[in-house]
Amino acid sequence: MQNKIAKLVVNDSPKPLQRVGEEKFISLLRSCETCTRLHQIQAHIVTHGLQGNDYVTPSFITACARLGRMGHARRVFDTTAQPNGSTWNAMFRGFAHAGCPFDVVVFFAQMHRAGASPNCYTYPLVVKSCAQVNAVKEGEQVHCVVVKRGFKANAFVGTALIHMYSARGEVSVGDAYKVFGEMHEKNVFVWTAIITAYVACSDMVSARRLFDLSPQRDVVLWNVVVSGYIELGDMVAARALFDKMLDRDVMSWNTMLNGYACNGEVESFEKLFDEMPVRNVYSWNGLIGGYVRNGLFNEALESFKRMLMLVKQEGEEGDVVVVPNDYTVVAVLSACSKLGDLEMGKWVHVYADSIGYKGNLFVGNALIDMYAKCGVIEKALDVFDCLDVKDIITWNTTINGLATHGHAADALCLFERMKNAGEKPDGVTFIGILSACAHMGLVRDGFLHYQSMVDDYSIVPQIEHYGCMVDLLGRAGLIDQAVDFVRKMPMKPDAVIWAALLGACRMYKNVEIAELALQQLIELEPNNPANFVMLSNIYKDLGRWEDVARLKIAMRDTGFKKIPGCSVIGCNDNLVEFYSLDERHPETDCIYRALQGLTIQLRLHGYVPNLVDVAHGN
DNA sequence: ATAGGGTTAG
Numbered sequence: 001m002q003n004k005i006a007k008l009v010v011n012d013s014p015k016p017l018q019r020v021g022e023e024k025f026i027s028l029l030r031s032c033e034t035c036t037r038l039h040q041i042q043a044h045i046v047t048h049g050l051q052g053n054d055y056v057t058p059s060f061i062t063a064c065a066r067l068g069r070m071g072h073a074r075r076v077f078d079t080t081a082q083p084n085g086s087t088w089n090a091m092f093r094g095f096a097h098a099g100c101p102f103d104v105v106v107f108f109a110q111m112h113r114a115g116a117s118p119n120c121y122t123y124p125l126v127v128k129s130c131a132q133v134n135a136v137k138e139g140e141q142v143h144c145v146v147v148k149r150g151f152k153a154n155a156f157v158g159t160a161l162i163h164m165y166s167a168r169g170e171v172s173v174g175d176a177y178k179v180f181g182e183m184h185e186k187n188v189f190v191w192t193a194i195i196t197a198y199v200a201c202s203d204m205v206s207a208r209r210l211f212d213l214s215p216q217r218d219v220v221l222w223n224v225v226v227s228g229y230i231e232l233g234d235m236v237a238a239r240a241l242f243d244k245m246l247d248r249d250v251m252s253w254n255t256m257l258n259g260y261a262c263n264g265e266v267e268s269f270e271k272l273f274d275e276m277p278v279r280n281v282y283s284w285n286g287l288i289g290g291y292v293r294n295g296l297f298n299e300a301l302e303s304f305k306r307m308l309m310l311v312k313q314e315g316e317e318g319d320v321v322v323v324p325n326d327y328t329v330v331a332v333l334s335a336c337s338k339l340g341d342l343e344m345g346k347w348v349h350v351y352a353d354s355i356g357y358k359g360n361l362f363v364g365n366a367l368i369d370m371y372a373k374c375g376v377i378e379k380a381l382d383v384f385d386c387l388d389v390k391d392i393i394t395w396n397t398t399i400n401g402l403a404t405h406g407h408a409a410d411a412l413c414l415f416e417r418m419k420n421a422g423e424k425p426d427g428v429t430f431i432g433i434l435s436a437c438a439h440m441g442l443v444r445d446g447f448l449h450y451q452s453m454v455d456d457y458s459i460v461p462q463i464e465h466y467g468c469m470v471d472l473l474g475r476a477g478l479i480d481q482a483v484d485f486v487r488k489m490p491m492k493p494d495a496v497i498w499a500a501l502l503g504a505c506r507m508y509k510n511v512e513i514a515e516l517a518l519q520q521l522i523e524l525e526p527n528n529p530a531n532f533v534m535l536s537n538i539y540k541d542l543g544r545w546e547d548v549a550r551l552k553i554a555m556r557d558t559g560f561k562k563i564p565g566c567s568v569i570g571c572n573d574n575l576v577e578f579y580s581l582d583e584r585h586p587e588t589d590c591i592y593r594a595l596q597g598l599t600i601q602l603r604l605h606g607y608v609p610n611l612v613d614v615a616h617g618n
Numbered sequence: 619a620t621a622g623g624g625t626t627a628g
Contacts, residue, residue: 019619026619058620086620093621124622159623192624223625251626258627282627289627327628362628 021048022055029056029063038063042076052080058090065094085119092125101129105138118145120154127160131167139164143179158183159193166197173197188216192224199228204237219249226252230259235268254282261290281322289331292338300335301344304328324351326360333366337373345370358386365393372401395423400432408436412445427459434468438475446472463489467496474504479513495524502534506541514538529555 025045032038042060050056057080064073073094080087088111095103108126111118118126123146130139143161151157158179165176180186180194191214198207211217211225222245229238242248242256253276260269273279273287284307291300310322324332329352336345349367357363364387371380384390384398395418402411415433418425425433430453437446450469453459466489473482482501486493498517505514514535521531532555539547585591 023619030620055619062620089621119621121620121622128623156623163624187623189624196624218624220625227626255626261627285627330628 021050022053025050025056026059029059032063032067035067035069038067038069051076052082054084054086057083058086061087061090061094065090065097068098070094070098070100083116085117085122088116089119089121089125092122092129096125096129101132104129105133105135108142109138112145118149120151120157123151123154123157124160127157127164131160131164136168152179153183153185155183155185155187155190158186159189162190162193162197166193166200170201170203173201173203188214188218188221191216192221195221196224199224199231202232204228204232204234219245219247219252223249223252223255227255227259230255230262233263235259235263235265250276250278250280250283253277254280254286257283257286257290261286261293264294266290266294266296279322281325281328284322284324285327285331288328288335292331292335295338297335297338300331301339301341304332304335325355326352326357326363329355329357330362330366333363333370337366337370340374342374342376345374361387361389361391361394365391365397368394368397368401372397372405375405377401377405377407390421390423392423392426392429396426396428396432399429399436403432403436403439406439408440408442411436425453425457427453427462427465430459431464431468434465434472438468438472441476443472443476443478463491463494463497466491466493467500470497471500471504474501475507477504477508479504479508479510483513483516493520495521495528498524499531499534502531506534506538509538509541511538511542511544527558529558532558 025041025048028041029038032041041063045051045053045056045060057076060076061073064070064076073091077083077087077091088107091107092104095101095107104126108118108122108129111122123142126142127139127146129135130142146152146157146161152161161179162176165172165179168175176194176197180190183190191210195207195210195214198204198210207225207228211221214221222241226238226241226245229235229241238256238259242252245252253272257269257272257276260266260272269287269290273283276283284303288300288303288307291297291303304324307322307324307328329348332348333345336342336348345367348370352363352367357367364383367383368380371377371383380398380401384394387394395414399411399414399418402408402414411432415425415429418429430449433449434446437443437449446469450461450465453465454461466485469485470482473479473485479501482504486497486501489497498520502514502517502521505511505517518531518535521528525531532551536548536551536555539545539551582588
């Protein structure tokens with residue numbers, strides 16, 4: 001019996017036997033998960049004499065690429081005498097997958113020189129890589145090869161070319177359209193590519209015309225056009241198209257949700273969220289992020305809690321179980337910073353640890369900002385130290401956190417560390433640095449940093465930087481120099497600048513400049529009564545009561561009342577807000593007793609409170 | 619037998 005089978009196989013020529021071996025190795029390579037295993041398989045391939053085999057080699061290279069071993073793949077490739085098209089393609093795919101589009105372009109030139117023939121799988125990979133590295137000339141050369149070898153009608157190749165030209169901006173959308181026009185047999189992918197190209201250069205008229213002409217429209221194409229209108233802020237047109245859609249998917253709903261959120265239409269996105277048939281994590285992120293974007297931080301936290309409840313209940317009534325992700329965490333943390341809700345912030349920190357945020361810098365940066373804004377600068381620094389990769393945002397957030405919490409000296413130290421670490425400061429960094437100097441009264445250092453910003457880093461000062469400089473000079477009592485700085489600004493000073501000057505005038509009792517500043521402020525923000533109060537306080541300091549009365553009338557005439565400043569403090573899982581001399585809290589007596597105790601302690605340590613400002617509610 | 623394309627949020 002066994003003899004019979006052996007005889008049959010032998011008689012059938014040796015080819016099927018080799019084919020069995022090839023197939024075995026291909027399937028082994030496909031399921032290979034570790035490098036050790038890869039090397040074992042490689043050894044077996046060699047003993048079977050199958051190295052350089054037309055079918056096994058591409059699979060081997062693909063397995064290398066999957067395990068991140070492109071160096072090894074390359075050595076194998078270099079020892080392959082006659083690499084076939086699939087072997088070349090496996091190399092291209094590997095480089096592209098590893099994020100090395102440049103190597104793809106270089107390798108394609110090598111393929112061309114070697115006289116090997118690309119096939120229809122080669123071109124999309126190479127064209128896409130040219131687009132990624134902005135290889136304009138090479139991209140056009142590949143396009144020429146495509147035409148010469150008769151691949152321009154291929155839908156895969158065509159979409160890649162259209163995408164490449166559209167990535168070059170509106171000047172090349174004509175080239176993209178030319179590729180599109182020369183293709184017969186266009187499928188929905190090709191139509192989507194060209195319509196996306198017009199959407200990308202904000203030409204919604206052409207995009208819509210092509211959309212109406214398209215013989216086939218799937219949900220992706222509809223979404224592209226809807227998001228095109230949203231990009232231009234035309235929510236009415238977006239909604240009209242959205243309403244016409246027959247089968248909307250979650251992404252269609254999410255696109256609309258985010259569109260409303262970006263355009264400040266809070267009620268619309270709330271309503272849309274309620275109407276959604278299915279919600280995924282993006283939908284929830286859109287809702288929470290939408291609240292944050294529009295300043296509704298409490299609503300953001302409430303929605304987050306709702307989301308967590310859903311996780312606990314394992315998604316009742318058709319709701320898909322939605323687990324918060326890194327983006328959710330970032331949005332929630334920024335709401336915590338804005339509210340000063342440290343307890344929630346800490347809870348989210350633990351949660352972020354549990355989902356392993358360490359790979360995500362956005363989360364790390366948001367944590368630093370949250371702790372800094374909630375006044376726990378030590379914890380902010382802990383998070384900073386724990387991040388092994390830092391970006392410019394990390395440094396800026398921490399420097400600004402230190403600067404705004406009176407740790408100006410530490411902010412300047414960190415700035416030096418930043419430069420030593422090879423991170424290049426940007427305009428935002430210098431806002432932190434200049435304000436740190438302003439708070440410490442370091443006029444000379446402030447000026448040196450300002451000069452260094454312009455000379456060493458070629459940063460053009462923005463209005464915020466001028467604001468910092470006016471503040472720096474003003475706080476130091478150099479009012480005339482501050483005014484000089486304002487006069488020499490290349491742009492029109494804004495309210496922040498005049499308010500900084502007015503504040504300095506208050507400190508140094510300079511009526512003349514204060515009146516000038518107020519005049520400007522009345523023009524810029526006629527409805528802000530705080531400006532009147534500031535000048536009024538200067539008159540008070542000088543005992544000019546008639547002027548105080550005059551201003552009071554002027555202020556009343558604006559019809560706006562100054563909203564009293566209010567503080568918020570987290571207490572037993574709740575946020576309590578209180579005003580100056582507030583007595584609304586049930587435990588008012590106890591609170592004031594504690595405050596009195598603190599005041600006594602402060603005085604014992606030599607602190608002299610500024611009672612004038614307290615009495616005036618500043 | 620190997621293997622490619624169009625969309626959404628920081």
